Amino acid sequence: MSSNHRLHQILSIFICLIVIFIMSPGKVLAQIYKTEHGYAQFYSRSTLENFTGKSNYLVGQVNLADSSVSFYLDLSTLSTGVKLRDEHMQEEFLQTDKYPFAQFYGKITSPFNPASTDTQHVTVKGKFKIHGVSRHITVNGILKKSPHQLFIHAAWKLQLPDYNIEIPKILFMKVNKVQAISIKATLQEKKKS
Amino acid sequence: MAGTLAQNAYGQELTPHLAHVNKPVKAVFKAPTVVLANSVKNLYKSTLNMSIYHTFGLVSSGVKQFYGLDQGANVRLGLDYGISDNLSVGLSRTSIGKIVTGRFKYSILHQMKDNSVPLELAMAGNASITTIQKPFKGSYTVGDRMSFMYELMAARKFSPKLSLQVAPIFAHYNRVYAGQKNNYFGVGLSGRYKLTGHTALAIEYIPEVNKAQGIYNTFSVDLNLETGGHVFQLFFTNAQDLTMQGMLRNTRNNFWAGDFRFGFNINRIFWFKDKPSDN
Numbered sequence: 001m002s003s004n005h006r007l008h009q010i011l012s013i014f015i016c017l018i019v020i021f022i023m024s025p026g027k028v029l030a031q032i033y034k035t036e037h038g039y040a041q042f043y044s045r046s047t048l049e050n051f052t053g054k055s056n057y058l059v060g061q062v063n064l065a066d067s068s069v070s071f072y073l074d075l076s077t078l079s080t081g082v083k084l085r086d087e088h089m090q091e092e093f094l095q096t097d098k099y100p101f102a103q104f105y106g107k108i109t110s111p112f113n114p115a116s117t118d119t120q121h122v123t124v125k126g127k128f129k130i131h132g133v134s135r136h137i138t139v140n141g142i143l144k145k146s147p148h149q150l151f152i153h154a155a156w157k158l159q160l161p162d163y164n165i166e167i168p169k170i171l172f173m174k175v176n177k178v179q180a181i182s183i184k185a186t187l188q189e190k191k192k193s
Numbered sequence: 194m195a196g197t198l199a200q201n202a203y204g205q206e207l208t209p210h211l212a213h214v215n216k217p218v219k220a221v222f223k224a225p226t227v228v229l230a231n232s233v234k235n236l237y238k239s240t241l242n243m244s245i246y247h248t249f250g251l252v253s254s255g256v257k258q259f260y261g262l263d264q265g266a267n268v269r270l271g272l273d274y275g276i277s278d279n280l281s282v283g284l285s286r287t288s289i290g291k292i293v294t295g296r297f298k299y300s301i302l303h304q305m306k307d308n309s310v311p312l313e314l315a316m317a318g319n320a321s322i323t324t325i326q327k328p329f330k331g332s333y334t335v336g337d338r339m340s341f342m343y344e345l346m347a348a349r350k351f352s353p354k355l356s357l358q359v360a361p362i363f364a365h366y367n368r369v370y371a372g373q374k375n376n377y378f379g380v381g382l383s384g385r386y387k388l389t390g391h392t393a394l395a396i397e398y399i400p401e402v403n404k405a406q407g408i409y410n411t412f413s414v415d416l417n418l419e420t421g422g423h424v425f426q427l428f429f430t431n432a433q434d435l436t437m438q439g440m441l442r443n444t445r446n447n448f449w450a451g452d453f454r455f456g457f458n459i460n461r462i463f464w465f466k467d468k469p470s471d472n
Contacts, residue, residue: 057212070205074212083237083278084464087219092420095390097353105206 031065031114033150038185040073046176053078053089060185062150064114069124071183072103093165094131102130112143119144124154133163148189155182217303221313221350224424224460225273227383228397228413230437233313233348233358235300236275240464244271246435248456251446261454269435287435294321294436304349313348321436337368342438354387362399364438377441378402385417393417401441411440412448426458
């Protein structure tokens with residue numbers, strides 16, 4: 001009698017586990033969004049010269065289930081429209097041979113509704129790394145869900161000296177110490193593999 | 194199993210991978226010359242390079258000539274412009290010999306990041322005319338005053354720090370002194386090694402085939418200071434002539450006997466057009 005009861009107990013736990021095992025991945029996977037072709041730009045403004053560096057190779061993943069946000073950019077894909085300037089930027093300031101990526105990893109810390117398809121303003125906190133230097137930053141942005149897609153947009157200011165990105169003093173190119181960064185991407189729902 | 198795999202991906206930071214964008218390798222060489230001879234580095238479209246090359250007298254002339262700073266200086270002033278990303282043309286004037294030079298450089302191949310093209314290949318040429326009054330008795334025509342240089346350069350950036358170049362050079366003088374050759378052939382062997390983000394060491398050696406007595410192979414060793422827009426080159430060389438044909442024909446000092454001179458180049462590169470980026 002008692003052994004039968006115990007068997008029943010074990011069996012029901014086992015069935016429960018199987019159900020969780022089968023159900024949960026599908027449910028949680030639907031909360032992961034990914035892209036490899038997001039857009040990233042920086043805008044450099046100064047009295048003599050304004051320019052924008054652009055890339056369409058922003059890779060990112062947003063997980064609405066655990067609020068994690070991970071992005072990175074291959075900095076050699078940034079282009080300012082002047083090849084000589086790109087060469088200086090990559091060879092001398094960003095040193096992309098040594099530090100090829102800009103990376104961000106953090107969490108959405110403000111309350112949001114993962115089920116809503118409204119535009120939601122969110123705050124993301126995490127570690128941003130560029131030129132070999134990591135710093136904690138807070139970024140404000142928006143996210144908007146649509147069927148199977150997640151649109152995100154965020155912007156913040158980057159202080160070059162914070163990341164030891166030095167601008168040589170004898171320089172024709174005018175570079176502001178503060179660079180306006182923005183990213184924009186439509187992430188696709190990650191399919192169950 | 195699928196569940197465990199998915200679990201592993203949760204909350205994980207993406208591991209970065211380089212984007213699959215195949216682009217030319219940047220800055221195989223930083224300056225249009227390794228030291229005094231051409232490098233494969235070409236000017237981008239709509240950029241202008243203003244250059245000053247300056248060598249002094251022999252360091253071995255001692256304190257009497259203040260180690261070469263008092264006499265024997267040679268100055269070359271140059272302007273070069275990028276017509277396209279692969280073709281640049283330039284004009285220069287060299288004080289010794291009062292030589293005016295028109296030159297071009299054409300990039301044939303660019304080394305690609307994915308190694309689909311493993312080499313940077315370029316050709317260069319110049320036509321020079323000496324404007325000194327009359328070194329010869331009798332007739333001395335415009336044609337007599339001219340000399341030419343043709344060069345093919347193959348280079349590879351082996352690592353972010355190291356670039357090497359091999360360059361066969363052919364030069365021709367229309368008229369020379371009795372006993373001198375009209376044609377000269379040499380092979381430029383050169384390299385650049387990056388020491389820090391803004392400094393690099395460069396070496397250039399140009400062995401000459403069948404060189405005349407009293408002529409030595411050009412050897413130069415140089416420190417590059419590279420900042421955005423400028424490349425400064427500070428070097429020791431046994432060459433006095435600042436045209437490439439002159440380096441083959443007229444290098445009369447033996448570097449290894451201590452007969453070298455100090456020199457510097459200043460390359461100042463400007464760009465003109467801000468075009469919307471397309472890549």
